[in-house]
Amino acid sequence: MEKGQRRQQILTHARQVFARSGYHAAKVDDIVAAAGVARGTFYLYFEDKRAIFEEIVDRLLVRFGMAISRVDPKGDVGAQVQDNIRGIVRLLVEERVTTKLLLSDAHGVDHAFDRKIQLFFDQVHSVLEEALAEGQERGIVGKGDAHLQATMIIGALKEIMHEVVVRGWDDDEEAIVAGLFAFLKRGVLTGE
Numbered sequence: 001m002e003k004g005q006r007r008q009q010i011l012t013h014a015r016q017v018f019a020r021s022g023y024h025a026a027k028v029d030d031i032v033a034a035a036g037v038a039r040g041t042f043y044l045y046f047e048d049k050r051a052i053f054e055e056i057v058d059r060l061l062v063r064f065g066m067a068i069s070r071v072d073p074k075g076d077v078g079a080q081v082q083d084n085i086r087g088i089v090r091l092l093v094e095e096r097v098t099t100k101l102l103l104s105d106a107h108g109v110d111h112a113f114d115r116k117i118q119l120f121f122d123q124v125h126s127v128l129e130e131a132l133a134e135g136q137e138r139g140i141v142g143k144g145d146a147h148l149q150a151t152m153i154i155g156a157l158k159e160i161m162h163e164v165v166v167r168g169w170d171d172d173e174e175a176i177v178a179g180l181f182a183f184l185k186r187g188v189l190t191g192e
Contacts, residue, residue: 007045010035014052019097023053050113053101057120060091060098065127067091073138081184086177092161093173100165103158125150132188142190149188156183 013035017026028049032042046052067087071080092099102117129150135141163169
């Protein structure tokens with residue numbers, strides 16, 4: 001097996017172990033057993049359990065950025081915004097384990113690790129704030145403090161995703177997209 005495939009195999013099984021046991025209870029031994037690799041092989045690719053989680057978080061952040069498309073004010077703004085919401089919700093549901101770890105399981109490991117999680121949310125906030133500021137310039141987003149708007153949107157999204165991935169709320173994707181869009185339509189978007 002190639003190095004890239006082996007690394008991915010370990011990541012995939014680590015995600016499954018985290019899902020089953022939670023971050024705190026998961027052990028490197030559990031990950032290597034699930035992946036079917038020797039302990040030494042694990043350490044060829046990752047320094048420790050935290051390093052593998054950091055890579056999982058980093059990969060999610062990249063995918064998060066790719067899930068958001070620039071909104072064209074000449075097109076159907078509402079449909080484009082709903083597509084962006086759908087992409088984000090779908091990603092967070094597909095990455096249920098990572099989402100759950102980010103929202104609840106991995107907090108309190110240590111200061112550096114908590115900072116890593118906060119950095120993830122800070123980067124998401126920055127991307128959203130930039131998009132909102134650009135939307136204001138283009139007349140798609142109502143005037144206001146883009147930082148505050150981004151904070152409110154992320155707060156709503158985090159709470160909904162917490163309900164879905166941590167508490168098992170089984171609302172379907174389209175209902176979530178419609179609810180988030182209605183929230184944005186009333187509070188952030190113009191002319192929608």
